[in-house]
Amino acid sequence: MYYFDPHIHMVSRTTDDYETLSKMGCVAVSEPAFWAGYDRGSVDGFRDYFEQLTSFEPSRAAQYGIQHYTWLCINAKEAENVELSREVIAMIPEFLNRPGVLGIGEIGLNKNTRNEATIFLEHLDLAMETNEQILIHTPHLEDKHQGTRMILDMLTGDQRINRNRVLVDHVEEHTIRPVLDAGFWAGMTLYPVSKCTPERAADMVEMHGPDHLLVNSAGDWGPSKPTAVPDFLLEMRRRGHAESLIRRVVYDNPIEFFSQSRGFNFQVPE
Amino acid sequence: MNKQEVLQREFLLVRAKVLEIAACLDRIDRAEGDLPQNHQRELLSEAIGHLLGKTGNRAEQIQLLFSREYSDQWRSEFQL
Known part of the structure; x- marks a missing residue:
């Protein structure tokens, strides 16, 4: 079965991973901008990163028949530096009309601080001014519930936002319901340690249905598994779920969501 | 799958996880000092x-x- 990984940080992965993903049926990935493992010191550091996301990664993916899409922002960890964040937000429009750019992301909260919320709101302003879709990172572990509620508060309080054009990622058992009930898309991130497992993601599909639900691997520089989406796919099959249901979550839903972006020029595999 | 099938499929995995928790709590108890x-x-x-x-x-x-x-x-x- 073909699938789409809607949240994977391929800059952190080797070319061998692209090959493996391709062999497992991955036909497209979307890569949000994120934290590099260290705080970048200048706006030019982000300019170089966005160049990598919009030029090098698409060409590296294409060698294995994978279509590469991306999202741009300054992530929540570095948003503590408000001055630098504002410089980056002012620079992002240089890249928004490049092929494969889907919108603003992954913006969000990390430790749920005032500075993070300030920069989140300024990213929302940018997305509204440029008519971009939004991809959102929610915090991990004990910060997730509080941070997700704060994010939903900011999103639902902004009348400009079309909720169908917003994907809230890293939902888990205690945050999936408020995200879906508010009319947003929700992404489940499969991780070996700190996030959700393929089994728990399958549980959430069974409990909440497939509507507006995506599943991703996050595959980054930490302990993570870039082939986690096929793990989910296999778990669903082992439980006897219909191929059409599985395909909806791993292929149809990402395409339906991303199709709202002018930068999404998906070529259906033959 | 019905309840019996789900239980059958998950039993050994859950058994192993319960044992891990039990062993971990024993490890904490065995360690020096107080909590x-x-x-x-x-x-x-x-x-x-x-x-x-x-x-x-x-x-x-x-x-x-x-x-x-x-x-x-x-x-x-x-x-x-």
């Missing part, structure tokens, strides 16, 4: 208690147990 009023240890006990409930949303309840509290006044507290 006076330890918040993390109390949280674990409370979470284990949730496993014995019959709510059908144990995972959600345990997630909330391990979560920081949300205040709907956060914007005014942050002056945002």
